[in-house]
Amino acid sequence: MSQIVDDSVAGAEPADTDSADGAAQRRLGERLQRLRTERKWSLTELAEESGVSRAMINRVERGVSSPTATILGRLSGAFGLTVSQLLDESLEHEVPRASDPDQARGVQRGATADSWTDPDTGYRRRPVSSADFPADVTEVRLPAGREVAYPASAYAFLRHCIWVLDGTLELVVGDDVTRLGAGDRIELGEPADVVYRNTGDDLVRYVVVVVRGR
16 A cells, blocks of 8 residues: 655645635535445545545645645546546536637637646646547646656556657656656656656646546
């Protein structure tokens, strides 16, 4: 069983319940509780499956604490979901539609795109594909001097490709370290613990493509 991650260790922060992010956090908590109820899992059982502390899960479900990317990765892996699937119902997916020929049907404008930000690192995920698309396509922005870790369980059922758009990304997969510059891409192999690290002075922007299932 993986090591239990507690909120005090992972750097989770209280949710601002009056903000748009706070509303998204409440929706995420409701989704997490619903998924757990559907599987008839207790808080203790989900803690054992995910390696996230029972106290932290309870705080996220109640919408009073914002989870880090690492915690989301552990929870999504426990449910057999991608992080994007776990977050999907907590984000607003309103796609503007109009009869104006300059606004193609189904287009999501950049100004209205939703996103999720890790409260600990400032790591930001923005979904590019919709929930109905057969692959998860996500744009990620990782601030300078920051890193985000995901456990192997988050990749156990996925095919995974990473494409760097700007900056230099240091990718640690198990014991292997690879540096990726703008334009570089990599496909991950067998599931392993993964760390995304930005050791430079500038923001790193990259795209993650995840195919659900092998």
